[in-house]
Amino acid sequence: GRTGYNPNAPKSMQGGQDNWLEPTIVYDLQGEDITQLSVGASHCVASAKGGDCFVWGDGGVGQLGLGNFEDHPTIAINNSFSAVKQVEAGSNHTVALTETGRVSYSIVYSLVDLP
Numbered sequence: 154g155r156t157g158y159n160p161n162a163p164k165s166m167q168g169g170q171d172n173w174l175e176p177t178i179v180y181d182l183q184g185e186d187i188t189q190l191s192v193g194a195s196h197c198v199a200s201a202k203g204g205d206c207f208v209w210g211d212g213g214v215g216q217l218g219l220g221n222f223e224d225h226p227t228i229a230i231n232n233s234f235s236a237v238k239q240v241e242a243g244s245n246h247t248v249a250l251t252e253t254g255r256v257s258y259s260i261v262y263s264l265v266d267l268p
Contacts, residue, residue, distance in 0.1 A: 181228040182207065193242030204236025204252055214245050218259030233257070 186202035196210030196217060208217040208231045212224050218231050231249075239250040249257045 179228070181209075189240055191240050191242040193247070194244040196242055196247070198231075198240045198242045198247050198249070200237045200240045200249075204238070206231040206237040206240060206249055208247065216242070216245050216247050216259060218247055218249075218257070231259075233259070 182199065185199075185205070185207070187199050187207075188202050190197065190199045193210070193216065196208065196212065198217075199207045201207065207228050208219065209225050209228045210217070212219060213222055215222055217225060217229065218233050219225070219229060220233065235255070236252040237249045238252045241248045247259045249259075251257065
């Protein structure tokens with residue numbers, strides 16, 4: 154967790170003391186031309202110049218859009234979105250605007266495309 158959320162903390166501590174409060178460099182994104190970054194309650198999403206969408210953090214309700222409920226403390230590429238232009242992370246969801254103008258919304262294990 155580079156979102157401040159420490160996935161290795163005991164469940165009883167995940168609400169506070171063992172979480173990180175200081176910003177941390179995301180070395181996994183070095184070399185990527187990141188155009189936007191958004192931070193949710195316990196997950197992050199970033200878009201790159203080439204349209205790639207990177208996600209990491211808590212995936213407990215499917216907010217990473219990876220088709221599962223797994224946490225990803227390291228960067229994962231979300232291929233379920235086509236080339237991404239803009240991203241936003243909410244408390245338990247992620248929204249992506251593709252380069253073709255389509256809006257994709259991920260929450261609760263699914264990916265929904267809006268017209």
